[in-house]
Amino acid sequence: MTDTFGAHLDRLAAAAPDRPAITCEGVVVTREQLRRKTNRLAHAYAKHGVGHDDFVTIALPNGIEFLESTIAVWKLGATPQPVSARLPAGELQEIVQLAKPALVVGTKIDGWPWLPAGFEPETPDDPLAAPAASCWKAPTSGGSTGRPKLIVATQPAEADLITPFAGLLGISGDSTMLTTGPLHHNGPFMTSAAGLLAGAHVVVMPKFDAETALLLIDRQRADWMYAVPTMMHRIWRLPPPTRDRYSVNSLRVVMHMAAPCPGWLKEAWIDWLGAGRVHELYAGTEAQAITVIRGDEWLRHRGSVGRPVLGEIQVLNEAGEQAKLGEVGKIWMRRGENVAPPYRYLGATATSRPGGWETLGDLGYLDSDGYLYLTDRETDMILVGGSNVYPAEIEAAIDSHPAVLSSCVIGLPDPDLGNTPHALVQLATDVPDAELLEHLAKRLGGYKLPRSFERVDHPLRDDGGKVRRSALRAERLPPQ
Template sequence: MDISGLPGFYAIAAADPGRLAVIDTDGTRTTYGDLLARVNQVSHGLRARGLGTGAVVAGVLPNGIDALVMVMATGQIGLYYVPINWHLTPSEVAYILDDCDAEVVVTDAGHTVPGGEIGTAGLAAGQPTDAPADRTAGAVMWYTSGTTGFPKGVQRPLAGAEPEAIVPLHAWFVGEVVDLRPGDEIHLVTSPMYHSAPCAHVQFALHLGHTVVITPRFDPVNILELIERHRVSNAMMVPTMFHRMLQLPPDVRARYDVSSLRQVIHTAAACPVAVKRQIMEWWGPVLYEYYGSTESTIAFAVKPHDWLARPGTVGRPAPTFEARICDESGAELPPGEPGTIYVKSSLGTFEYRKDPGKTAASMMGEWYTPGDIGFLDEDGYLFLCDRRTDLIVSGGVNIYPAEIEAALLEHPAVADVAVIGAPDAEWGHSVVALVQPAEGVTPGPVLTAELLEHCEPRIARFKRPKLIEYRAALPRTPTGKLSRSKVRQDYLAEAGNTSSSL
C-alpha cells in the first residue's frame, strides 16, 4: 500500500501490518504488525514497572530485534533510552548506569548486568498488544565522553507530543539531507546500534516504512552478499568499512550485484578522497556524507555529485543549521581561513546530563562547537583540517586519551603517560601509548605485557593501546598540563609522518 502519507512507524504498522519490517541476524522475518505488537507490550511492561515520562531505561544489547523494540517502545511513552556499548567492561557499564539513573536495564543472555532483564520477553510477558494510553514521544540519550574521558549523556528536551506529531519533521529533514523517502526500500544495518548514527538510521528506516536487514557485525563479503540477496537500497557505513571493502580481490568484488544501492550514508570519521572515489567507481555515485556529532546531530551534509565537484568537503550546513568559523577570541573568520567550527540550529538544544559546566564549556552563546578545526570555502562548503586535538577516531569510533591514560597511571610502573592517535591506513587512527616508566623500572616487552594485562579489566578492548613505546620524559606546559600536541608532533616526526590528519 502507499504509505507516503502515514506519519511514521506506529501508523504504518497499524495500517499495513503485513508489511515486512525486519530481517534479523538469524534470518527471522518480522512484520510491521508483529513488531508493533511487541513494541506495545514492552511499552505496557515499562509502564507497569512504574516508569513515568522522563524516566530512563538502558539497554545492553547486541544488534537484533530486541534493540529495535526498545528504541520504538520507549519512543512512544516519553522515556529516555540509553543504548550501552556491550564491549565495555562491567565497571564502565556500571558508571553509565549510575550516571543516567536507569530504572530498568534490558540485556540479552550473553551479557550479565546487575538488575538487568533478559531481552524484551520479560517486559512483554502478559501485556496487551494494543497501544498504550497517553502516548508521548521519548528520546534516545547517547553517552559520549568529550576530551575528559568521562562519559556524559547528551540529553534533549522531550517534545511533549505524540510521536506522530514530530516524525514528519524528522522525515523531511532526512529526506532533504540524504534523499531517503517513504516506500518499499531496504535498509542494511552494518554497525552496532549502540552508536548514535546507526541507531538513528534504524529509526528513520522504520518511520519511512523500510525493511531493516540486521547484521551482527561487519564482514565485507557478508555485506555484499546481503546487498545482493535482499536488494538493499540504503545503508549507513563508516570509512573503515570502505577501506576493508576495497581490500577484497577484484574477482570477489565483481561477484556481487550492488546495483540496487541508491544511498550509502557515511559519517563518524574523515574519509580519504582516494577511498571515496574508488567506492563510487565501484558502486556508482551513491555516497552521501554528513558531518556532525552526537550533540549537534547532522550539521553539514553533501550529496554524491556535489562531493565529486568538491572532493574532500563534508558539505554545506544542513537544513535549519547555521555555521561559522571562529578564531580563538570568537571572532568570525573569512572563507578559506581555518578555525574552530561552530553551529546552531532551530531544531532544539541539548545538555550534558548532570554537567552544566561541560554544557556551558561547549557553547558560545547559542553556538555549539564539536572542537574541530576547519574552513568554509566561498560557497559555504566545509573542509575539515583535523579532528579534535586530543580525540582519536578509530574505525569511526571516538576514543578518548584521558580515559586510557587514567587506567595506565594506576599501574605502579608508570610515572607518566600520553596517549595519542597515530595515522592508520585501515582504521583512520590507532591508539599509541607513550609511557614514562617510574624510577628504577626497566622498559621492554615484559613491562608492555604487564601494562596490557593491567588494561584488560579497566577499559574495553577497542580502547586499549595497539602500541606502547617508552620515553625518558614527556613534555608538559608551564602550568603542568601534558602537551599532547608536542607529544604527537614529536612522535609523528620520529615515525617519518608530519601530519596527524586523516
C-alpha cells in the same frame, strides 16, 4: 495533533500488516508482529516501573530485540538510553549512575531493576495510550576526556519532528536499508529510527563483515546503506573477484558519516558506484548543525563534508575571530540565532561562546562557496616542533597502502620536538618500515612522517569507525 512514535508505527502496521519491518540473520519481523511484540514489552516494562519520561538503559546486541525494546520504551512515553552490550562493568555502572534509569534491559546492574536479554513477556498486546517522551533518545559518548556523558535529545518522540530527517537521508517508505553499524552508536540508531518511522524495511547486521554486507545488499536488494570509512575501507580491501561476486545495482544511497573519509577511498567508491550514490553527512550527536554532500558535489569540492542543511557553522581562529577562507580554525555551530540547542548534557558541559555558538572541538576551514572541510579534532592534534600535525591526514595516507587494514596515529613525547607521530598499523602482509615511509613520503611533508611504527594484530577501530586514541596513547607513555 501529531502522532507519537508508537502510534505512528502502529498506523503503519494497520496500513500494511504483512510488510517486513526488521530483518536480522534471516529472521523477518512484519509490521504487525512488531506492533504486537512491542505492545507486550511495553506492558511488561510498565509493570517493572517504567513511566513517562523515565530513562531505560538498553544494553542489547545488534538485532531485532534491540529495536523492539527501543520501540516499547517509546510506547510508554519513556526515553531509550542505548549502550554497548560489551561495555566493561565499571563503565556501564558510571553510565547508569548518570542516567538513573527506571529499568536496565539486557544485563544485570546491582541496585537497578533489570530484565535479561531474550526476555519474553507474558502480557497483553493491546495498545497503550501514553504521551510522547519529552526526549526521544539519550545516547552516550566518551568524548575526548574518556569520561561518559549522556547526550539527551530534547525533541519529543513525535513522528512529525523526526520523519523529515528520513527524507534528508534519502530514505523512503519503499526503502530497504542496511544498518551495518552498532545500534548503540548515534548514527545507526538515528538512521534506523528514521527508517522505521518512514516505513522502510530495516536489515540489521549483528556485526559488520565486509563480504556479508555485500551479500545482504544483493539478497535483500537494499537501496540504502549506512557506512563509516572503516567499513568502506574493509569492503574496498576485499579481493576484486569477491567484491564483484555480488550485485550492488540496487543501491541508491551509501550514506557515510562518523569519521573523516580519506579522499582516495571516497574517490574509489565514487568510481565504483557512481557519484550520485555516495553521500556524506557531518554532525555531532548533539546535532547543532548538519552538513550533507553528494559525490558529484564532492568532486567539485574535493575533501569537503558539504554545506549546512540545518543550522549554522562558522570557523574561528585562535584569537576568536573569523578565520580567513582556507585557514584552519575551530568549528562552531548553532541551530540559529536565539535558538536553543537541540540537546542537553548529563555528565558534561558544552563549550560555548556568546550568540549560542558551541564547538565539539573539530578543526577545519571554509571555502569561498561555504563548503566545510575537516582537518581533525583539536584534542587529537600533535604539535611537532611548533607545527600542527593532524593524525587523520597521516592515517589516510597510511591506509592508502594496499597492505594496510587499519591504522591509528598518536603523538608521543620527544625531547627535541616536543612530540612526534607514532603509527600503529594492522597489516594484511608484512611490510618493512622503509616501505611504509617511502609510501608516505610521496604523500606527506617530512615533519608529518611517523618517527616510529608499531604492528598490531587486531583492528584499531571498532565497527562504528571509532578509535580510543587517548587510551592508546596513555598505554605507551612512560611511567610518571
